[in-house]
Amino acid sequence: MSKNQSDDMPTGAFNEGRRRFLAGSAAVGAVGMAGAAGVAGVGALTRSQPAQAASNGNGLSVHVDPGELDTYYGFWSSGQSGEVRVMGVPSMRELARIPVFNRCSATGWGQTNESLAVLGDSAQFQNGDLHHVHMSYTDGKYDGRYLYVHDKLNTRVARIRLDIMRCDKMVTVPNAHAIHGLRVQKAPKTGYVFANGENIVPLPNDGRHLDEPEHYWSVFTGIDGESMEIKWQVWVDGNLDNCNADYSGRFAASTCYNAERGVTLADKMRFERDWVVVFDIHAIERAVESGDYITIEGSDVPVVDGRGPDTPFTRYIPVPKNPHGINATPDGKYLIANGKLSPTCTVIDTHKLPDLFDNKIELRDTVVAEPELGLGPLHTTYDGRGNAYTTLFIDSQVVKWNVEDAIRHYNGESVNYIRQKLDVHYQPGHLNATLAETAEADGQWLVVLSKFSKDRFLPVGPLHPENDQLIDISGDEMKLVHDGPAFAEPHDCIMCRPDQLNPSPIYSRDDPYWEQARKWAEEDGVDLDTASTVIRNGNKVRVYLTAVAPQYSMNKFTVKQGDEVTVIVTNLDRIEDLSHGFAIINYGVSMEVNPQQTSSITFTADKPGVYWYFCTWFCHALHMEMAGRMLVEPA
Secondary structure, X not given: OOEEEOOOOOOOOEOOOHHHHHHOOOHHHHOOHHHHOOOOOOOOOEEEOEOOOOOOOOOOOOOOOOOOEOOEEEEEEOEOOOXXXXXXXXXXXXXXXXXXXXXXXXXXXXXXXXXXXXXHHHHHOOOOOEEEEEEEEXXXXXXXXXXXXXEOOOOEEEEEEOOOOEEEEEEEOOOOOOEEEEEEOXXXXXXXXXXXXXXXXXXXOOOOOOOOHHHEEEEEEEEEOOOOOEEEEXXXXXXXXXXXXXXXXXXXXXXXXOOOOOOOOOHHHOOOEEEEEEEEHHHHHHHHHOOOOEOOOOOOOOEEEOOOOOOOXXXXXXXXXXXXXXXXXXXXXXXXXXXXXXOEEEEEEHHHHXXXXXXXXXXXXXEEEOOEXXXXXXXXXXXXXXXXXXXEOOOOEEEEEEHHHHHHHHOOOOOOOEEEEEEXXXXXXXXXXXXXXXXXXXXXXXXXXEOOOOOOOOOOOOOOOEEEEEEEOXXXXXXXXXXXXXXXXXXXXXXXXXXXXXOOOOOOOOOHHHHHHHHHHHHHOOOOOOOOEEEEEOOEEEEEEEEEOOEEOOOEEEEEOOOEEEEEEEEOOOEOOOOEEEEEOOOOEEEEEOOOOEEEEEEEOOOOEEEEEEOXXXXXXXXXXXXXXXXXXXX
């Protein structure tokens, strides 16, 4: 396997790995701070390249040798854990976790001032249900800028910067009650992030209509993907489930169950059909620009009324009852809604949507096929060769079928559109194939997220692991090649090529992430790059430290009991992978400080005594000695 010299290091950064650094640095630990700063290791880091796929007769090899890299990044939602998990595909190795709606003691997420600034008012929540993950696009292809995720539990949408793999924006969606479906505009460039409000509630939900379901509604929300500002909402009828967008930028569509607007299971099951709600984004924008909207008490977000059979903003296409997933084909021709309680999927021709909004055709004229696939179709993905792959929840299968053949069958031809059914283990929900959410679907790997594992792994008690299964779809037949246990409850995933991302090996010193710390330093006349001082303003104390393996710039600092203490630490090491941390014993204080990063954390020094602080990330042969004392004087 070839290894090439890395050419993506920031200017001025030493291009050494931790292993070579440590090999030559044992003696360095004994010298002073000045001698240790910026020490380079021996030789230069060579960076492995993604392994080339090896043919096994059918298609691809699942094995990735030690030292070789995966051919795809995978981004997994985590469900109730509230984080994003970064996976390597096809090895299915977990590479990283990105905290979003959870609290992470390893990184300090939910505790540092930087993360609290991102969380904003929603820092009050200690949990979240991260359901779906979707990347930003340019011209229908992943552009590697952002990842968008949502919290079904606490009605939030968040954005992750993919250069540093950290959440940088978060917004709570007003008027909605649980965000379920989430998608982004695919062309010409991601402008909006679309968010479905799932549960119907009174609007405003202020106690006026507590048990009067006739006043319950849901909303569809458009969020600016750059500013993360909520731009508009559409008042709709029924419970919005999953969402998708076409490749023109004009339309979005959501599956919608509970057309009955019921509040009990029996009420939600009465009708034989529900809807796919199609939204005309251009019409919504025109109404908002002209002021033709309302606001709902408690929020200043523009809301247009999309209820009813014939509004300028919506069309309600009847589909079999309680549909679930909706997925756009890579060629942009079709949206496929999955039946859930019907054995069918509904294929909607996106090219007919303009005529639908011009009232030139009827609602069901947009439907060009309704293939019968099996019991419990939930989600569909694609291989870019005309084939679709749909999970059958009740049958515990993935079914491979041909879209154009299904259309021919719908038009009366005698043709078999089903290519294969593969047993999976067990009860699959979401699935996704490599690049299948984009115009570049390449039909290499498919991941199916099975909800139950039962007998697939060693028993671990009543809470069983989920089962993420890897399927080779590069040949004519699907082949199950890997089981991967996962902690509750991965809900969704996407996969992209490594060349579509450009993650930073170290931080840039002018990163906006710690803008507040820069402002504090300017107020205090402190240079973050050389800081080693304590600034007191009444009972508010700011402690500035730098870290270079294996020392902090101060081995002690003194505060008074009752002080509000802010510790600001800058990692001056410029060696990739040489992370530090900062933690104070018995104070619940802990945070990461990666190379060239500044991190800060604020707490009250409420206990007098001696409290050691130390580095939490193994950084040096003398890592254990990298410590200091916080001396808290009694009040």
